[in-house]
Amino acid sequence: MSKQDIVKILERTQNGEYCTVKEWDVKRIPQKVREKLKKFYLEKTVDPVNPVNSDVSLADQFFKAGYELALELGMLCETTDRIVKVSEEELENALQNAPNELQVGVGTDATSIKTRTPSDPYPTMFGASLGITTSENVWPALTEGIARQREVDLLEGGSLRSIFGLNVVPGAPSETLVGYEQAKMHVKIREKAGRPGMGGIGQISAVTEYGQFDGYGGPGAFPTTDLSLVLFPSELKINYQTLHKVVHTINIGGRIFAGSPAMIGGMPGPAEGAVLSCIASALLQYPVLQAHIGGGEIYDIRFLSNVNREGIWALSVTHQALSRNTHILSHGIANQVSGPGTKELLYETIVGVSTIAASGAAFSTGPRSAGGKFEDYLTPLECKFCAEISHAASGLPLPIVNEIAKALLPKYEELIKNPNIGYIVNDVYDLESFEPKEDWLKIYESVKQEAIDLGIPL
Amino acid sequence: MEIEKNKRELQELILNGQSDKAVSWTNAILDTGMAPVDYFQSIFTPVMESIGDMFSRLDIFLPELLTAAETAKIVISQAIQPRISADKGGSNLISGKVLIGTVKGDLHDIGKNMVVLMLEVNGFEVIDAGVNIEPREFIEKAISEKVDIVGLSSLMVTSMPYMKEVIDYRNGFGHRDEFAIIVGGAPITSRYSQEIGAESYGENAADAVLKCTELMKKRA
Numbered sequence: 001m002s003k004q005d006i007v008k009i010l011e012r013t014q015n016g017e018y019c020t021v022k023e024w025d026v027k028r029i030p031q032k033v034r035e036k037l038k039k040f041y042l043e044k045t046v047d048p049v050n051p052v053n054s055d056v057s058l059a060d061q062f063f064k065a066g067y068e069l070a071l072e073l074g075m076l077c078e079t080t081d082r083i084v085k086v087s088e089e090e091l092e093n094a095l096q097n098a099p100n101e102l103q104v105g106v107g108t109d110a111t112s113i114k115t116r117t118p119s120d121p122y123p124t125m126f127g128a129s130l131g132i133t134t135s136e137n138v139w140p141a142l143t144e145g146i147a148r149q150r151e152v153d154l155l156e157g158g159s160l161r162s163i164f165g166l167n168v169v170p171g172a173p174s175e176t177l178v179g180y181e182q183a184k185m186h187v188k189i190r191e192k193a194g195r196p197g198m199g200g201i202g203q204i205s206a207v208t209e210y211g212q213f214d215g216y217g218g219p220g221a222f223p224t225t226d227l228s229l230v231l232f233p234s235e236l237k238i239n240y241q242t243l244h245k246v247v248h249t250i251n252i253g254g255r256i257f258a259g260s261p262a263m264i265g266g267m268p269g270p271a272e273g274a275v276l277s278c279i280a281s282a283l284l285q286y287p288v289l290q291a292h293i294g295g296g297e298i299y300d301i302r303f304l305s306n307v308n309r310e311g312i313w314a315l316s317v318t319h320q321a322l323s324r325n326t327h328i329l330s331h332g333i334a335n336q337v338s339g340p341g342t343k344e345l346l347y348e349t350i351v352g353v354s355t356i357a358a359s360g361a362a363f364s365t366g367p368r369s370a371g372g373k374f375e376d377y378l379t380p381l382e383c384k385f386c387a388e389i390s391h392a393a394s395g396l397p398l399p400i401v402n403e404i405a406k407a408l409l410p411k412y413e414e415l416i417k418n419p420n421i422g423y424i425v426n427d428v429y430d431l432e433s434f435e436p437k438e439d440w441l442k443i444y445e446s447v448k449q450e451a452i453d454l455g456i457p458l
Numbered sequence: 459m460e461i462e463k464n465k466r467e468l469q470e471l472i473l474n475g476q477s478d479k480a481v482s483w484t485n486a487i488l489d490t491g492m493a494p495v496d497y498f499q500s501i502f503t504p505v506m507e508s509i510g511d512m513f514s515r516l517d518i519f520l521p522e523l524l525t526a527a528e529t530a531k532i533v534i535s536q537a538i539q540p541r542i543s544a545d546k547g548g549s550n551l552i553s554g555k556v557l558i559g560t561v562k563g564d565l566h567d568i569g570k571n572m573v574v575l576m577l578e579v580n581g582f583e584v585i586d587a588g589v590n591i592e593p594r595e596f597i598e599k600a601i602s603e604k605v606d607i608v609g610l611s612s613l614m615v616t617s618m619p620y621m622k623e624v625i626d627y628r629n630g631f632g633h634r635d636e637f638a639i640i641v642g643g644a645p646i647t648s649r650y651s652q653e654i655g656a657e658s659y660g661e662n663a664a665d666a667v668l669k670c671t672e673l674m675k676k677r678a
Contacts, residue, residue, distance in 0.1 A: 030521040133618075133645065167619045170563025207563050207614055233566065269519040301572075302516065304644050310516075373645050 005094075006250055009084055009288055010243065016074075016082035021237070024076045024083075025267045029235050032073055033273040040065040046271040048309035051409065052316045052355050052402035056118065059320035062272075066279025066321065067091075073280065075288050078233065079240040086287045094287035100327040102255065102292055104154055105199030106225050109190075111153040113293065115327040116360050118320050118398060123391040124357035127154035127365040128383035130333070131204035133375045134158030136165070140185060141431035145380035147193035148434050151387035154227070155190060156201040156365060158378060170207035179203050179211030183221035200226040201257060201365070209244035217252040227257035230289060234260055235267045236281055238288065246289050258285040259295025259331060264310055266301050271310040274298055278318045282330060293329045293363055296322055303416050304371065305335045307348040312405055315352070316359045316398070323360025331363045332356035334386075337415075339370030339422025340379045340429070341440045344412040346447040349386050351405045354393035354456065358401040364390050370421040377422060379429040381436045381444055389451070392458045404454045461500060469505045473518070475525040477532040484537040494541040502538065503581070506530055510576055510664065520572065527575040534581070552583045554674040557600050557637075558609035559587030561620035566613035569643055569663075573609060576663040577670060593623040600628075600637050607673055609666065610656075612643040621646075622654040629655070638673045642666055 019028065037043045040061050053059060074085030086094075100115040113125045128146050134157075143157040162168055163178040182205050190198045202222030203215035206229075216222045228249040232242040237260075249256050262278035264271045278296050285294035298306045298314045306315055315332060322330040334352025338344035349367060356364050366386045370377040393401065425431065428440040436444065452458050464487065471480040487501070488494055509526050512518045518526075539552075556577055560570050567589050577584045585603055587596065600608050608628075610621045621641050628634060641651045642660035651659035658673055660666030 026521050026524055030519075169619050169623075170614075170617050207617060263520075265513075265516045266520045269521070270516065273519075301520070302514065371644070373647055 003250065005287070006247060006290055012084040013077040013080050013082055013243070016077070016084050018081055019076055019083050020081055021076065021078055024237070025235060028073065029267040029277065030269060032069055033268045033276050036065040036069050036276055037272055042272050042276075044272070046310055046313050048313065050402050051309045051312040051405050052358070052398055053313060053320060054398040054402060056320055056324060059317050059324060062275050062317050063279060063321035063325040066276045067283060069276050070280035070283045073236055075236045075238050075284055077239060078237050084238070084288055086284070090287045091283065095283065095326050095328060098286050098326075098328045099292055100329070102329055104225065104227055104255070105197045107197035109195045109197030110225075111199050113329050113363050115323075115329060116362050116394070117323050118360040119358055119395055120360060121395040123394040124361050125153040125363050126151070126387035126390040127156050127201055127363065128152045128367070128386060129156060129158060129378055130366055130368050130372060131156070131159035132369060132372050132378045133161050134378070135376055136160060136162050138376050138425060138431070140189065142376075142378065142380070142425060143186065144189045144193050145429070145431055145434045146383045147190055147195055147198060149380050149384035149387065151384050151391065153387065154199040154201055155186070156204055157186065159205045161375060168205060171210060175206065175208060175211045176214060179206045179213070179215030180218060180221055183215040183218070186222065187220065201229055202226055204229060208241050209248065212245045213248055216249065217254055224252055224254040226255070227293065228254045230256050230258045230291075232258070232260045232289075234263055235277055236284065242289070250290060255292040256290055257293045257331070258289045258291040259297055261297040261299045264298065264300040264314060271314045275314050275317050275321070278314070279321055282318075282322055282328070283326070286328065293331050295331045296361070297333055299335060303337060305337045305416055307334060307336060307352040308413060308416050309409065311335075312351060312355050316355050319356055319359035319361045329362040330360070331365070332361040333364065333368070334366055335368045335371075336366070337371040337419040338412065339374065339377050339420060340382060340425065341423040341427065341443065342420045343443055343447055344415055344420055345369060345382055345422060346385055346444065347408045347412045349382065350389055350447070350451050350456070351408050353386050353389040354396065354401050354404060357390045357394040358396045358398055371419065374421055374424075376424050376426075379425050379436065379440070380434065381429060381440060385444060385448070388448075388458055389456065392456050396456065400455050404456065407454055464501050465505050465508070468501060469508060472505065472526050472529045472533070473509065473522060475529050477529045480529055480533050481537045484533055488537070488541055494538050498538055502533070506580065514664065523575050524571070527578045531578055553581040554606040554670060555583045555585070555603065556607045556609055556670060557585045557587055557596065557603060557605040558611065559591040559596060560589040560611045560613075561617050561624065562590055562592050563620060564590060564612050564614050564617035569613060570611040572663040573611065573642065573660065573666045576667050580667045580671075582670060593620060593627045596624050597627050597631065597633065601633065605637050606677055607670055608637055608639045609660070609670075610639060610641045612641075612646060614645065618645060618650070621656070625655045638677070640666065640669055640673065
């Protein structure tokens with residue numbers, strides 16, 4: 001990765017082939033995806049009866065198809081309506097030069113994220129939580145509560161709705177303010193939790209580059225030993241907001257943590273198409289975005305989740321494909337829909353997170369408690385549980401994880417469309433003692449025992 | 459039997475994006491003497507509802523839904539609407555006029571596009587403002603286009619505040635009675651929509667159609 005590499009990409013955003021977003025989404029993506037599915041005999045290979053794929057040769061076929069898709073499509077820069085393509089040599093160089101190990105954080109509190117393969121005994125590292133909206137008065141204690149869970153490897157935390165009472169509006173000065181202030185608090189919280197060198201992910205409250213510029217790499221803000229979060233639109237699209245964050249991170253010597261969802265039911269079509277789009281996106285993040293950690297994210301458009309059968313299958317194939325055929329540090333997210341204080345949230349966690357871990361992903365983040373839709377619907381307990389599952393399930397054989405999924409899916413899948421959103425944090429968790437309240441603890445202990453009985457070595 | 463056969467044929471034409479054939483086929487049916495409103499209610503609308511159901515089951519995907527919606531728009535504008543307008547006392551097929559966009563700070567459009575399509579296949583005239591739209595722009599366009607409803611979409615919790623800005627802008631400049639506002643998107647809830655003063659909330663694309671229909675009844 002070098003400055004010259006990103007300069008070439010920036011040039012292509014200005015002189016690449018023209019293509020409108022509409023043509024990209026409605027013609028190019030669907031046509032190319034369907035062409036590859038047909039060419040590689042991948043149509044109708046989704047198996048809802050056995051949602052965790054165990055046929056690794058199928059995953060390898062998906063990889064070959066996704067690799068071709070990446071080279072033939074490239075990524076569309078929405079800001080300039082230009083396609084950014086890379087040559088096979090550039091893609092191969094980027095993948096070869098991608099790190100196979102990354103230390104995030106410093107000292108004894110640091111975490112090593114390493115290249116893995118399916119069922120690798122080295123655990124999938126876990127970062128918590130996703131950017132669930134959090135009120136200003138709850139955020140510090142909730143984030144400290146998450147940091148205190150020793151099982152959690154990296155700290156991300158929720159997204160602040162306001163800062164100093166001022167509503168955060170993307171692109172407005174309030175975003176620049178929250179980017180820096182939240183970063184400062186984040187660093188201090190790690191010290192307070194007794195983990196000063198713990199790795200972090202910044203800057204979840206920064207929708208645009210404004211919040212990232214001061215929030216990551218500035219004095220007192222997220223240090224460059226943390227990950228710089230660079231999210232971009234679905235289905236192989238980037239934009240100048242994304243590239244500002246990339247260039248900023250490269251300028252200051254940081255680490256790019258990229259990600260974008262592929263949608264089952266969206267432009268790539270069925271689950272099989274979403275897998276291809278996801279693989280292509282994960283691969284292109286290396287030459288185009290200079291990623292250190294690249295995302296392989298999947299959503300089912302009907303539920304904005306992936307803990308349903310098709311979603312689990314797509315996650316498993318994607319991560320098996322990437323981990324068996326590259327050494328990239330791939331990242332996956334289990335997108336739960338149920339909320340804190342419910343059994344269903346924990347069942348969804350077991351199925352989603354164990355699938356990602358056993359399928360070879362290097363890193364995972366979560367949870368998405370209550371679908372990420374409700375302010376303050378997040379507790380440190382489910383963050384701890386996610387990390388426990390991630391570590392313990394990593395070395396499990398894929399057929400075992402499939403049996404676990406088959407046993408647990410019937411316990412929650414009918415509710416995915418209308419999930420139980422659970423409880424606001426203070427109803428089920430004591431943020432002064434950093435302990436779950438009795439009912440939530442009982443549910444956790446009961447479901448944890450179920451997981452053990454099913455074969456997860458917790 | 460005849461009606462079912464007609465529905466199947468029309469569905470195939472619309473799903474395949476054969477707009478010219480769909481228009482000719484519709485005109486041929488109407489030339490047999492069937493009233494255009496009857497055609498719209500007994501053949502066209504059930505076909506579009508069926509296509510919507512196919513998408514909700516993922517029997518078809520977004521690109522097919524988009525093709526179907528565009529074809530449906532052409533059939534309405536070139537075959538059905540002219541006949542209805544020509545009838546004395548014929549009613550306008552258009553269920554209402556909706557301006558829809560993703561609020562400022564948010565570049566996501568999948569959810570918005572789905573709602574656009576579902577509204578169109580259900581007879582609404584839809585103006586798609588795009589993504590990352592300033593509050594002022596929503597209001598100015600709503601007034602200039604004389605819309606009935608403004609739909610605000612957001613997929614990011616950090617762009618949600620802009621929804622309230624649009625509502626405050628509308629109310630602050632005295633346009634509250636001119637158009638209703640409906641909100642939706644992954645992080646949006648019914649509770650939130652009430653907090654910010656929206657007239658309605660759509661949980662998903664199909665629900666958005668129901669709610670817009672209800673809003674239109676209130677405006678009638």
